[in-house]
Amino acid sequence: xxxxxxxxxxxxxxxxxxxxxxxxxxxxxxxxxxxxxxxxxxxxxxxxxxxxxxxxxxxxxxxxxxxxxxxxxxxxxxxxxxxxxxxxxxxxxxxxxxxxxxxxxxxxxxxxxxxxxxxxxxxxxxxxxxxxxxxxxxxxxxxxxxxxxxxxxxxxxxxxxxxxxxxxxxxxxxxxxxxxxxxxxxxxxxxxxxxxxxxxxxxxxxxxxxxxxxxxxxx
Amino acid sequence: xxxxxxxxxxxxxxxxxxxxxxxxxxxxxxxxxxxxxxxxxxxxxxxxxxxxxxxxxxxxxxxxxxxxxxxxxxxxxxxxxxxxxxxxxxxxxxxxxxxxxxxxxxxxxxxxxxxxxxxxxxxxxxxxxxxxxxxxxxxxxxxxxxxxxxxxxxxxxxxxxxxxxxxxxxxxxxxxxxxxxxxxxxxxxxxxxxxxxxxxxxxxxxxxxxxxxxxxxxxxxxxxxxxxxxxxxxxxxxxxxxxxxxxxxxxxxxxxxxxxxxxxxxxxxxxxxxxxxxxxxxxxxxxxxxxxxxxxxxxxxxxxxxxxxxxxxxxxxxxxxxxxxxxxxxxxxxxxxxxxxxxxxxxxxxxxxxxxxxxxxxxxxxxxxxxxxxxxxxxxxxxxxxxxxxxxxxxxxxxxxxxxxxxxx
Numbered sequence: 001x002x003x004x005x006x007x008x009x010x011x012x013x014x015x016x017x018x019x020x021x022x023x024x025x026x027x028x029x030x031x032x033x034x035x036x037x038x039x040x041x042x043x044x045x046x047x048x049x050x051x052x053x054x055x056x057x058x059x060x061x062x063x064x065x066x067x068x069x070x071x072x073x074x075x076x077x078x079x080x081x082x083x084x085x086x087x088x089x090x091x092x093x094x095x096x097x098x099x100x101x102x103x104x105x106x107x108x109x110x111x112x113x114x115x116x117x118x119x120x121x122x123x124x125x126x127x128x129x130x131x132x133x134x135x136x137x138x139x140x141x142x143x144x145x146x147x148x149x150x151x152x153x154x155x156x157x158x159x160x161x162x163x164x165x166x167x168x169x170x171x172x173x174x175x176x177x178x179x180x181x182x183x184x185x186x187x188x189x190x191x192x193x194x195x196x197x198x199x200x201x202x203x204x205x206x207x208x209x210x211x212x213x214x215x216x217x218x219x
Numbered sequence: 220x221x222x223x224x225x226x227x228x229x230x231x232x233x234x235x236x237x238x239x240x241x242x243x244x245x246x247x248x249x250x251x252x253x254x255x256x257x258x259x260x261x262x263x264x265x266x267x268x269x270x271x272x273x274x275x276x277x278x279x280x281x282x283x284x285x286x287x288x289x290x291x292x293x294x295x296x297x298x299x300x301x302x303x304x305x306x307x308x309x310x311x312x313x314x315x316x317x318x319x320x321x322x323x324x325x326x327x328x329x330x331x332x333x334x335x336x337x338x339x340x341x342x343x344x345x346x347x348x349x350x351x352x353x354x355x356x357x358x359x360x361x362x363x364x365x366x367x368x369x370x371x372x373x374x375x376x377x378x379x380x381x382x383x384x385x386x387x388x389x390x391x392x393x394x395x396x397x398x399x400x401x402x403x404x405x406x407x408x409x410x411x412x413x414x415x416x417x418x419x420x421x422x423x424x425x426x427x428x429x430x431x432x433x434x435x436x437x438x439x440x441x442x443x444x445x446x447x448x449x450x451x452x453x454x455x456x457x458x459x460x461x462x463x464x465x466x467x468x469x470x471x472x473x474x475x476x477x478x479x480x481x482x483x484x485x486x487x488x489x490x491x492x493x494x495x496x497x498x499x500x501x502x503x504x505x506x507x508x509x510x511x512x513x514x515x516x517x518x519x520x521x522x523x524x525x526x527x528x529x530x531x532x533x534x535x536x537x538x539x540x541x542x543x544x545x546x547x548x549x550x551x552x553x554x555x556x557x558x559x560x561x562x563x564x565x566x567x568x569x570x571x572x573x574x575x576x577x578x579x580x581x582x583x584x585x586x587x588x589x590x591x592x593x594x595x596x597x598x599x600x601x602x603x604x605x606x607x608x609x610x611x612x613x614x615x616x617x618x619x620x621x622x623x624x625x626x627x628x
Contacts, residue, residue: 001375001406003566004319006277006341006363011350015359 091120091144091202099200103150106166108159114193115151120144120202144202145174153184153191160194173198220259221557222268223540223564230572231541235549235557236266242434245395245419248280252352259356272361274566275353276369276559279397281345283309284367284411285338287320288328297322301338309340316342321368323409326498335498337411339365362566366392367401367411369562370510373536375406376565376572387495387504390534391488391523392558393513395419398484400491402504410495414487418513421477428476440477443470444516474518481519485526492527510534510558536561539572 096118103113123143154160160181168176176198184193221235238258244250262268285308289300301320305313323335346363353360374388384405392399396417402410418437425436446467488507496503506529513519514533524531536558542550 001368001371001403001408002321004321004339004365004368006317006319006346006365007360008317008343008346008350010347011354011360 094146094200094202099148102170103167106170107152107163108154111152111154111159111163113150113152117149119147119149121147121199146200146202147197148199149179149195149197151193151195153193155191157181157192160192160196164196167196167198172200174201175199220262220266220268221560221564223561223568225568225572226541228572229539229541230568231543232537232545233269234267235542235545236262237549237556238262238265248278252278252349256352256356259353259358263357271357271359273353273358274362274364274563275349275358275360276364276366276563277341277346277349279366279399279413281341281349282365283338283340284413285309285340286323286410287336287338288326288333289336291325291332291334294322297334297336301336305338305340308338311340311342313340315344316340317346321408324404324407324499327500335409337408341365364563364566366399366559367408369559369566370399371401371403371408372562372565373558374508375403376568376570377539378406385502387502389492389495389504389507389529390558391507391509391511393417393484393509393511393516393519395512398488398511400488402491402495404499404502409499410491412487412491414484416480416484416487420480421513421516421519424480425473425476429472436473439469440473440516443467443473443518477518478522481522482526484519485523488523489527492529504529506530506532508532508534510536510555512556514555515552534558 099118100113100116103116107113121144123145125143154163160178164176164178167173176196179195179197181192181194184191220237222233223230224233225231238261240251240254240258244254263271285305287301287304287308289297289304292300297320302313302318305318309316309318318338318340320339321337323337325332326335327333350360350363370390370392371388374390378384387402387404390399390401390403392401394417396415396419398414398416400410400412400414401408419433422433422436422440425431425440426433429436429439431439492504492507507523507527509520509523509531510533520531520533533553534555535553537554540561542554
């Protein structure tokens, strides 16, 4: 049987257009949702970035403060370094009274000091072979020592030996040596006259001043 | 409305339902169309139809059928000739209408063999109006058919044997307002005619004769039809009135009232068959198949049998279809009122179909057991995937309203 079809042409076209419109509507809705999501994510990222920026700005501000303090401390360190170098050049100052007090503490009550000479001995060191080879100027280093010679009397040699031993035990006294010890008679009293010498280093290394010397220089 | 599915080589009803047009909408096509929109919506909710694609038949009053005799020519040229000749045939401008044709067969006219063509036309305005209403009902119109084609498809798709290819089929669809006669040979429709007599005229005749309202007359005729077919064992031939029932005075009065109208209808049908026999030489119709909501009326059956010289069968369009999923109330009787909807449902299905039990289809065989089951009986069957459906609206009294048949795919 021949099939007859009376369905108008516009109906399938309308259906197709309707489907397209529905599809486009759904796509529009999907795109709108996507855009909203994207906007939300973008705003979220911007907000997070702003928070990070604020953190970084705070850190920068803190760093600037620290940099300022660092600069101040650097200037201070430079000044102190200059003072230290000046101290190195000048050497340590040893107060004679404190030195004599230290010597007195090492002496027994029966011993007496007759005389004492203190002399600063400086020795300059030239450039080293390595600095000459590398053609780099090396500073001249002054090796300073305080040479002390002490004359006194002691009842016996034992007292003298004890005195020398005590002086040797004092850390900052070097090269303790008895130059001579001889008999002396004065007003019928026989005693031992002696001379003892020792030295003290007046060198000052930058930033590493020994406590003993500081103790010595501390009034 | 009915929805079919293919199960192997046979068919099964997936969903089917009927709902009546309101009484005031039955005689007004515009009101009926508007009411149909709401009914279709309700039926989609009430019945388990799947999808919204439908095949519908144009309202009978919107379609114009004209017969045209043309010289013999190839089928490819026939379309343009019919289009040209249609200007003098249809009562509207063919440019504003859809014109189709059905090759009816060869006829002899003045010692010359000519080709008879059934020209089918419908105005664009009417088609568009109808499609818009269907679309408004929430359906997607997949195809738009005409009633004679839908009616004949119910037979054409079940032709499998070679000898059936030349058999002449006469289908008479007695509806609420009109009767449609379709005569075809083999797979082709040769003749179609609408007779303006139907169930409404029978009811009006009974109403006038007995002095009751048309609705009461409807109920009375339905009750008489049910009583006469209740004793199936006593009346083995469908449509035959049981001997005890014949003596009922009410039945006799109703019969007297409708006899005149039914005889007129019988004469018209007989004229149609005579026209066919005279016009188309060859095999004569061997029987008449009565379908539609009035087909089960034994009085109509009897009167037509007296008027028409061939045996009359009450058509059972769903005899080869598994109807187990239909409501028991819809499965009762020959179910001849589903003929149009069934034909529409087959439009988008291709190929032929066998009987559900594998045996050749024989519409004159006794009614299947499930057709005689009580209303609350259930017949279980397998339910494969859905494929097709039809929509058809019927008035509450079971009289088919031909204004809307929709196939739902």
